[in-house]
Amino acid sequence: METVSGKPNGKPKCKNGRCADFAEVALESKDYCLDHFIGCCYERLEMFDPLIRARSMEPAHSLAARRFLQECSNRAVVVCFCHTQLTNSDRPRLLQILLWCEDLQRLLRRPGIQQTAEVAQVATALY
Numbered sequence: 001m002e003t004v005s006g007k008p009n010g011k012p013k014c015k016n017g018r019c020a021d022f023a024e025v026a027l028e029s030k031d032y033c034l035d036h037f038i039g040c041c042y043e044r045l046e047m048f049d050p051l052i053r054a055r056s057m058e059p060a061h062s063l064a065a066r067r068f069l070q071e072c073s074n075r076a077v078v079v080c081f082c083h084t085q086l087t088n089s090d091r092p093r094l095l096q097i098l099l100w101c102e103d104l105q106r107l108l109r110r111p112g113i114q115q116t117a118e119v120a121q122v123a124t125a126l127y
């Protein structure tokens, strides 16, 4: 068995600029410590939430939102079940992220949200 050598620590660092912690969760191809993963989820959810509720998303954004929500909830579930050192403040935040993702995913599935390339063309033609 070979191990990765030459690095003082095998684990990558959190991608948040000022954070010195090791990364534990990846989100959108970036590695974060648990705290910054949660923070990043909230930041993105707060950004997508009003857009999705207002049904004012362009199809490209709607697709990005779907991808993010899927990844975000998958990661949050993995963290919930696999992370052994969750604190009493991590758990409710992770649960809130999961429920929030689910809520927004449900809203995105409503009829009336632009879903296809055809609709995209109509939408851009109107501007």
Ligand SMILES: [Zn+2]
Binding pocket: 014, 015, 016, 019, 020, 021, 032, 033, 034, 035, 036
């Ligand atoms: Zn961090």
